[in-house]
Amino acid sequence: MTTAVADPSTLVMQDPTKSHPDVKLFNRWSFEEVQVNDISLSDYIGVQPSKHATYVPHTAGRYSVKHFRKAQCPIVVDDAWSKQWEEAYGSQDCEACLTDQNPIQVIVDAIINRRQAVDISPLCRVNQAIYLLTTGARESAFRNIKTIAECLADELINAAKGSSNSYAIKKKDEIERVAKANP
Template sequence: MAATEQSEVKVGIDPAEIKLFGKWSFEGVEIRDPSLKRYISLKPVWLPHTGGRHEHRRFGKAEVPIVERLINKLMRPGRNMGKKHLAYNIVKQAFEIIYLRTGENPIQVLVRAIENAAPREDVTRIMYGGITYFVAVDVSPQHRVDVALKHLTEGARMCAFNNPKSIEECLAEEIIAAAQGDTKSYAIRKKEEIERIALSSR
């Protein structure tokens, strides 16, 4: 196929027809938290794999599809590092489980989980006259998304460790619980703990 024909095919695609994993539509997915709108990318993609094109641009990861950022976080510890296809399949199957249990679009459930699990306040260490003390600070929106994704994947990993439950089931349960604001979710408990410490450090 000639380059011109390929470009014509790409131009003719309606964004509503593009579905994640060929199943889940990005249409109608809403972000309720106004501060996170710019940092949760819901650009329609079939395959969440950008190949690290954002790497050398400041705030470039804000343009990476949010599902791909979840996949990347699953690869974090040394044992799973670089195994993107494995992480991709875990998220794909977790989304199927989320749909079967909730009947909702898994992308919307993930967005709600990130909004609920993102801490608004944290503490920073300040040294003054040889004395170290902690001061409460507001968390930037970009960091809020990072922390929420980290805790969601961490909770799933801890749940699946030494457990007959698969990582896919654990990830699905973690995302559903966080989306509902349930304290059974590791991410929600961590967020409340961070905010409680910050409140006592004001």
């Protein structure tokens, strides 16, 4: 049995300050320019490439092993899991065409705009926002000519804009209206 020894002259030194220099979702969209504007959700929306290096939205269940480890799950993986349809991955292309923005930034803005005035934990806010966004996409795709990917792209874009055409924003407004009516 022989062992191969690497020639030191052929080794390329990598910059230690860059832990994941070229991490892009589907090798297209970078995590570098994505900004989380809500400071309370910045720890729970995983978009930092140093912590959450993601090439494809699939983690093989590594984040379900321990309690609260889901908070470290990259947001695109969390969003992809709740879609539960393979054709829904095509919505990333729809978002990029319709908004001329990074689709990761559109997802982050949609989750932040869905926030409630009620005091609940940040992880619960993120999970509830993802649930309502995907539920709205499913309901709008039911008995509709549009595909689930197109409906999901519309839902995320409307929620990112804060439009009342979004199911998640409608639910937020409904909850706030009921809370104001019942002092």
